[in-house]
Amino acid sequence: MPVEPLPQKEIEDRLAQLPGWSLDGDRIARSYRLGSHFAATALVIHIAQVQEELDHHSDLTLGYNTVSLTVNTHSAGGAVTDLDFRLAHRVEALAPGHGAS
Numbered sequence: 001m002p003v004e005p006l007p008q009k010e011i012e013d014r015l016a017q018l019p020g021w022s023l024d025g026d027r028i029a030r031s032y033r034l035g036s037h038f039a040a041t042a043l044v045i046h047i048a049q050v051q052e053e054l055d056h057h058s059d060l061t062l063g064y065n066t067v068s069l070t071v072n073t074h075s076a077g078g079a080v081t082d083l084d085f086r087l088a089h090r091v092e093a094l095a096p097g098h099g100a101s
């Protein structure tokens, strides 16, 4: 089943359930701060595992002690879809275990 772009209102409503996430152009985005560069690197690896499981991949940036993600759905023409929110919720669930805030 093709994945459909979400209407703007739906995106805003779903973002309201995801503190820290925002709309950055045509992508949803969040940055996390970690306790060290090594902790940030471990979070990147953990997110990569989830992305492989979901077959859905963010643009994932590792800083000194930060991790930033932005994601949209290429197969929906670069729109925000349910897949992006599924990934965001999975990342939200694992980030606290890495001490991310």
Ligand SMILES: C[C@H](O)[C@H](O)[C@H]1CNC2=NC(N)=NC(=O)C2=N1
Residues within 6 Å of the ligand: 055, 056, 057, 058, 071, 072, 073, 074, 075, 076
């Ligand atoms: C073939 C493979 O399923 C597709 O290329 C997947 C992989 N990861 C993806 N990631 C994202 N963000 N959007 C996609 O449309 C997408 N498609």
